[in-house]
Amino acid sequence: MTGIAPRPTLEAVAARAGVSRATVSRVVNGGDGVREPLVERVRRAVEELGYVPNQAARSLVTRRHDAVAVVVAEPESRVFADPFFALQLRGISKELTAQDNQLVLLLTEGRDDHARVARYLAGGHVDGALVFSLHLDDPLPGLIQQAGIPTVFGGRPGWNGDRNDVVYVDSDNRGGARDAVRHLVGLGRSRVAHITGALDQTSAVDRLDGYRDVMGDADPRLVAEGDFTPGGGERAMRELLDRCPDLDALFAANDLTASSALRVLRERGLRVPEDVAVIGFDDMLPVAEQTDPALTTVRQDIEEMGRLMARLLLRGVEGEPGSVVLPTTLVRRGSA
Amino acid sequence: MTGIAPRPTLEAVAARAGVSRATVSRVVNGGDGVREPLVERVRRAVEELGYVPNQAARSLVTRRHDAVAVVVAEPESRVFADPFFALQLRGISKELTAQDNQLVLLLTEGRDDHARVARYLAGGHVDGALVFSLHLDDPLPGLIQQAGIPTVFGGRPGWNGDRNDVVYVDSDNRGGARDAVRHLVGLGRSRVAHITGALDQTSAVDRLDGYRDVMGDADPRLVAEGDFTPGGGERAMRELLDRCPDLDALFAANDLTASSALRVLRERGLRVPEDVAVIGFDDMLPVAEQTDPALTTVRQDIEEMGRLMARLLLRGVEGEPGSVVLPTTLVRRGSA
DNA sequence: GGGTGCGGCGAGAGCGCTCTCACCAGGGTG
DNA sequence: CACCCTGGTGAGAGCGCTCTCGCCGCACCC
Missing domain, CATH: 3.40.50.2300 (Response regulator)
Incomplete structure (x- = not known):
């Protein structure tokens, strides 16, 4: 129906602002080391053309994706009808958004899916993973650790203790x-x-x-x-x-x-x-x-748990010594 | 700690299989028009090297992302504690997975987020959007339509009738x-x-x-x-x-x-x-x-609604004439 | 006044892939 | 025997971006 608008590239912005691609790139990525008048000119050109960086091109060279996978193993459907998970997801989303990251949701259905998820994570599509490990015998956490990308677990994983390189967020x-x-x-x-x-x-x-x-x-x-x-x-x-x-x-x-x-x-x-x-x-x-x-x-x-998971992941898992256990509070109502 | 394994490229696979990059690419993408012995050789090389295509590089040229955004406007927190949404999400996830697509979840908190979401969608990061429009006065659906990417709505949008180019899935x-x-x-x-x-x-x-x-x-x-x-x-x-x-x-x-x-x-x-x-x-x-x-x-x-939304989106919104309304059934228990 | 240093900017390579196009068999056809 | 297809393969351009590097001009100092 409508002619598809050809998305403007860095090149186009550069031409319009009368500078080089490199300078536009610098401005778009924070503008350090570019003098004020130029910054202004580039900003205006970006505005006028409605320029949006092409994430694929960017990722290709930076090897960053500004995207995080949220992996939910869901052996039983029960898990998902649970507001618990929804709230955690919400906390995660808030934090990721604040840090300009996208949330890629991976729900697994049964064992066959584990391989698929592991392959996806190992494939370098995302910068890290937030994993909800619900059962003691779940092979998924192990597979994910093997994939070699930064990971934070929601809830203490089952194989406790013997691996101290595991980062998780849990309630007390x-x-x-x-x-x-x-x-x-x-x-x-x-x-x-x-x-x-x-x-x-x-x-x-x-x-x-x-x-x-x-x-x-x-x-x-x-x-x-x-x-x-x-x-x-x-x-x-x-x-x-x-x-x-x-x-x-x-x-x-x-x-x-x-x-x-x-x-x-x-x-x-x-x-x-x-x-x-x-x-x-x-x-x-x-x-x-x-x-x-x-x-x-x-x-x-619960929401705070989610937020914390995301924060821990983005702040770089390597630097963090370990996991976080959040306090709980007793809420008194009528039943006790 | 560990040396980061340098991910093998097409080039590497080609070298190992003794063919050109183009041929490897063909095999990886279905293998049409390549003779059997070569296909076999390439497959083996892929296997041996553990090659996984770089999605960023691929998207850069194909302009496809094999990713779909799920947009949930969430003015009130109520919405999210609702198993309703979780079930729909599950249906969506199943269908997307079956079609090798990823699910990018966008949760919006309040009005400010609308612009962010619109920008993201317009930015061409995903191939389409599934949108849950919950309120009659929600500006989000309009913004998204403007973004010019294929969209399927969950539930009949508020501004009914006057736009017949809107595709949605709803219950009866x-x-x-x-x-x-x-x-x-x-x-x-x-x-x-x-x-x-x-x-x-x-x-x-x-x-x-x-x-x-x-x-x-x-x-x-x-x-x-x-x-x-x-x-x-x-x-x-x-x-x-x-x-x-x-x-x-x-x-x-x-x-x-x-x-x-x-x-x-x-x-x-x-x-x-x-x-x-x-x-x-x-x-x-x-x-x-x-x-x-x-x-x-x-x-x-509910789950079927989600699955249908995804299917409609992937099958190409343009070809579809309109929307789908799913039947309901009365379940008799004790209260009536 | 000629070196030295430094900060701002542009040129250009290259990320890993797809896709067009040219090439090269090999087998029909006139 | 020259011709043209036709189908399989490789060479190479180029997607849009980042980033290194080198150049240039401007202090600054001896």
């Missing part, structure tokens, strides 16, 4: 869990139960560890395994009530779990918080605020 | 709403209320229109304005009950709204579905299945 899952359980104990509760998350994820393991830090191994029957989903939470809660009808508090591994637990408790005629005090984890607003009663929970600043 | 919001309301009427309900979505979004307007298609303008007091959020749903439900205590059914603009309405109804001592039958919209699983009773709702295949 263990500390947050401790705070929650201590709060319950401070309320005078002594039979504090815990529904874990999916234990192939470090966040779930860390939260369980936090619980144990306070409760010790007192009564192992007070711990039931969940999987972060409402369905798993429901099952675990029933299990717990059958095993330990005398429990007087619950620390759930996340808000979704806590929310289903709340339903089971009501169904059994137990009052919250009078009979059983309940605390969740995440502070996912649509969930935590809408339960009845509203959920006391451990807040983690 | 109006038809789905009709089905829902008809179902309620079929249940013998006559006082069917409606809580709308945010009426600056076409999906909300279309669902309201669907409601009116069945109910006519009978009793305007049976319609209350919501905004797709739980808070708005709660307020609207109270309003409705105060105005029309005799209502016996509710069609809510989405599941989140329906879910809060359910809570208000219970709080007022009304039974669902005996006293008031309730239907939502979306079939967002974590929400719709976890309410009490489980929510009857209008399902839209």
Whole structure:
């Protein structure tokens, strides 16, 4: 329909401003070492022609891309229906935008995709990668490390400790869990139960560890395994009530779990918080605020985690000594 | 730490295979017009050297990028905590991956970002754009159309009709709403209320229109304005009950709204579905299945919408006559 | 006044690829 | 036997940019 406007090149701008290509390039890239009147003339020419640098040409010589890949391994669809990830993505996007970087999103579906992602990353299309490693046995992080590009992980990767060149950003899952359980104990509760998350994820393991830090191994029957989903939470809660009808508090591994637990408790005629005090984890607003009663929970600043991941990556992973663990805060509402 | 492996070039592969650069290029790009033995030799050389084409160099000459931008205007943070978008993104990602395209995610925060996005798109970094235009007064779609790159919209854009060169993918919001309301009427309900979505979004307007298609303008007091959020749903439900205590059914603009309405109804001592039958919209699983009773709702295949958007864009927008509206289905659960 | 230094600018190479074009077989055709 | 295709291959230009290098003019100093 419309004639495609031929995009102006550096050459065109140079001609219009009456200078060389090199000078235009200098101005476009910050203008150091060019005298003011020339800078002005070039700026005007750029403006008038609507010049936009060709990123492909630029990358070809600089070998930089001003682009970062965000890799999300998604073995189960559950992960993606999770506002958690969306918020983190948002934080990442904000930071990248602020630094004039683009966000290339790589979602993987199953094992076959791993090779594809690894090839893409190794292919030098992006300057770095932000990786969400969700499961302990996920081969993806390893493949990516092999690709040899700067990488920051979201959440502590499973193979912990043995590789100290790994940079990650995580919440203080263990500390947050401790705070929650201590709060319950401070309320005078002594039979504090815990529904874990999916234990192939470090966040779930860390939260369980936090619980144990306070409760010790007192009564192992007070711990039931969940999987972060409402369905798993429901099952675990029933299990717990059958095993330990005398429990007087619950620390759930996340808000979704806590929310289903709340339903089971009501169904059994137990009052919250009078009979059983309940605390969740995440502070996912649509969930935590809408339960009845509203959920006391451990807040983690998810968006900030994302932002930090991006910042760490861009500031150059090499310089950074290690990882960042963000603090959590207990948010008191009605349930405990 | 490690010596950075110098990535092999076409030249290197050509040398190893004993052919010219041109021939290697041909093989890498499909191998048409090259005789079998040569193809084999080149393939082996590629394999041995671990050659990966340099996308920047390629784009420089082809002016293609094999990358598509996904633009999400996000005036409110609400949008992003929405699984809706995540699912669509997933569909898009699957389709793009299948076609060897990359997904560049552009999230906009407020007005200032619009110019940035427009510049990026006009800058020819991507081959096309998928745009989620959420609000009627959003200037972004206009700006993007100006950028002159192929575009497919997610959801019918606000400025409807007057531009028939606009391609979009949408659910049959109006038809789905009709089905829902008809179902309620079929249940013998006559006082069917409606809580709308945010009426600056076409999906909300279309669902309201669907409601009116069945109910006519009978009793305007049976319609209350919501905004797709739980808070708005709660307020609207109270309003409705105060105005029309005799209502016996509710069609809510989405599941989140329906879910809060359910809570208000219970709080007022009304039974669902005996006293008031309730239907939502979306079939967002974590929400719709976890309410009490489980929510009857209008399902839209969100992931398929995303996939279709990508397909439409890649298949060449020019050839396509127009837009696609996907059907919805009523999912019966306990609430109606 | 002639060297020396230095900062601003332009010339030109070259990043790794695609694509046009010319070349060169080899096999039909008149 | 000269001719023309036709299909496979290589040579080479050039995409738009950055960056090194060398030149030039202008102090500055001995």
